Amino acid sequence: MTPPPAAGLKAPSPDDVVRVRGGAAEVFALAKGDRLRAIDVEGGQDALFYAFAAEGRDGTALLGLPAGPAGALPDLLAANENAAAVRHRLAGHDLAKASGVALSGPQSAPGEALSLVAPDAMTCLLVVPAAPSTAEAVAPATDYRIEIARADSAARSGGEPAPPLAEPLLDIRIAAATAQTYRVKAGQYIQILDIDGRQCSDFLAFDAALMEQGVECGLDSTATRTLMGRAYPGPGLFSKFFDQQMRPMLEVVQDTCGRHDTFALACTTKYYDDMGYPGHDSCSENFNKVLGPLGLATRPGWPAINFFFNTVVNHDGTIGTDEPWSRPGDYVLMRALTDLVCASSSCADDIDPANGWNPTDIQVRVYGAEHAFPKAIATRMTPDSPPVFTKETAFHARIAPLSRRLVDYRGYWLANSFLADGAVAEYWACREKVAVIDLSALRKFEVLGPDAEALLDHAVTRDITKLAVGQVVYTALCYPHGGMLDDGTVFRLGPQQFRLVCGDPYVGVHLRELAKARGLNAWVRSSTDQLHNISVQGPKSRELLSRIIVTPPTQPSVQELGWFRLTIGRLGHAKGPPVVVSRTGYTGELGYEVWCHPRDGVALWDQVFEAGKPLGVAPMGLEALDMLRIEAGLIFANYEFSDETDPFEAGIGFAVPIVSKKGDFVGREALLKRKAEPQRKLVGLVIEGRESAHHGDPVFAGRARVGVVTSGMRSPILDQTIALARVDVGSSAVGTQIEIGKLDGHQKRLKATVVRLSHYDPDKSRVRA
Secondary structure, three states: OOOOOOOOOOOOOOOOEEEEEEEEEEEEEEOOOOOEEEEEEEOOOOOEEEEHHHOEEHHHHHOOOOOOOOHHHHHHOOOOHHHHHHHHHHHOOOOHOOOOOEOOOOOOOOOOEEEEOOOEEEEEEEEEOOOOOOOOOOOOOOOOEEEEEEEHHHOOOOOOOOOOOOOOOEEEEEEEOOOOEEOOOOEEEEEEEOOOOOOOOEEEEEEEEHOOOOOOOEOOOHHHHHHOOOOOOEEEEEOOOEOOOOEEEEEEEEEEOOOOOOOOOOHHHHHHOOOOOOOOOOHHHHHHHHHHHOOOOOOOOOEEEEEOOEEEEEOOOOOOEEEEOOOOOOOOEEEOOOOEEEEEEEOOOOOOOHHOOOOOEEEEEOOOOOOOOEEEEEOOOOOOOEEOEEEEOOOHHHHHHHHHOOOEEOOOOEEEOOOOOOHHHHHHHHHHHOOOEEOOOOEEEEEOOOOOOHHHHEEOOOOOOHHOEEEEEEEEEEOOOOEEEEEEEEEEEEOOEEEEEOOHHHHHHHHHHHHHOOOOOOOOEEEEHHOOOEEOOOOHHHHHHHHHHEOOOOOOOOOOOOEEEEEEEEEEOOOOOOOEEEOOOOOOOOOOEEEOHHHHHHHHHHHHHHHHHHHHHHOOHHHHHHHHHHOOOOOOOOOOEEOOOOOOOOHHHHHHOOOOOOOOEEEEHHHHHHHOOOOOEEEEEEEEOOOOOOOOOEEEOOOOOEEEEEEEEEEEOOOEEEEEEEEEEOOOOOOOOOEEEEEEOOOOEEEEEEEEEOOOOOOOOOOOO
């Protein structure tokens, strides 16, 4: 049952937004007069709402909602992933007697919302339960969004910092246009939090032991950039700040903004004087005021790490600034690697966009060394989406001990390469034996309902009406102007059940918008977190999987599985964990992908590697995968294609049956024109010598620039330097001689020849074997 919206209510402009993840629950408070809107983002999601008013009163009754059965809440929380935190925040309330109301269910439409006004203060709970899932029957629990418009402007979240990550040892508010010092011991954590958003905070750190000896040795941005190879560190491989002696001082653990600066000084008196504002506060002077009593000599300008400061180096070498990217509550979390004396400011600049023209406060918190905050980078799918931290895949427990080269790939920690042999050896394992790579970061969407086929047929370039149950097809998704949103594969699991696997999480939003615009009865539900996968690739991949995958008589065995087909089976034996196996991959070799529920990930990994020992199985990282896909001429988002590139220019014109496909699809009219008048083409290049070309290198025919390198490498198996390039059609014929520009494009050139794609096995005889 879905309660009707409160009469006359419009959707509020929210002061607070709460994201309730599928399978989780969240507690939030409403004051008298607050307006709430609870939204089933993807549709079809069960959700139960509870409200607790003062003196033990039932808040749902006060809100005029029909009370559901009492007594179910303890069981719901027992299966909830953050039950302990919820119980702590609801301490004092009788959960066993609480009655909840169902806000939505399996038939609720995407975006369906409940709106209400709180007649009194109350504590609310939204539970979004997760149904059981397996690889062949995914029942993804999807997000709910709570929007709250506060009746009392003083109660709005603006002006108050977000809740701490744990019990803080220090909790310091740094008023706008001021600075403060504080001490941190080795192992403790420092959180720099932007309370209201778009506010810069300069940060200094000094070795505490040396300072007691009268020696100033501080954090050094130049040493940090040199050693890290980055403008500023971030969680993952390049995470440390160094001092002037090139010793590590701090490690970045979490970052919800991802846009900072280490190019310039903290703002100085001279800057304001020169701009015509004599006597204006500056961060450097504020630092002098608080560091002077500690025995540090004053400086006209302090070299600082400028968190949330948005600078850009222009093509001509000039440095410009703009408003910060940080939103309310964004923060950077660092771990001290030695005892430190730190100083933080809230930047005083109100004469340019550096702080959004309005300096506000900064919060600094210090947490004890006993905590174990996970390393994570926050991303937002859309500008108004809540931040989502980097996640671990189902195979992380097995991969992490084998590699310290983990990188954030589309929101998941994946291995770039492994410690044992490195990327080149992993590459050869795939070419000659069998290799395994974790590709759980691929986005999966369950497309279900009576109009599921019609929705997908309209959204993608392939003819989905011809897709048989058990078949997989590679396709493009385009915008109306013909540029590519993404590429991916569509699995047909049943007459009205499809699974789309792609790279961009925005594809789900795109599909739901199309369904709504066309009035289609279809649900698009994100299943990435309920379906993780490894890719098993190489000439011995069939032999390996045949040893461990058992299929029923109604499904093809691994030995029988055709190219771009899927089968549903079990791991090890008839009662083993369920898996889906597809004969797909991204290497140009015979290969498969194995899909499982995350709870079965370790079992799958262990059985694959146990069965693969006699076959020479090896784990493989993203670096080796990139080498393999370039040789095979396979395209990659934001390299070979983007929203400025159509499928023909990206080299996948075969995925656009524009003549034979009878139904209309997004971008069809634009693609008809683009195909009739092609301007650019993706080609292969063989480059003279051993020097590699890289993404973005210009391609020339004489003086004129005619294209750009999209990807390049030194091919181990071909013993040639090769590249993929998008060039003018006049320079795309096989055998055409062109040059790749280095330096300014003219001082140095690499000679190259256009060749047939792909460089390795262009007839795909190996992948079809």
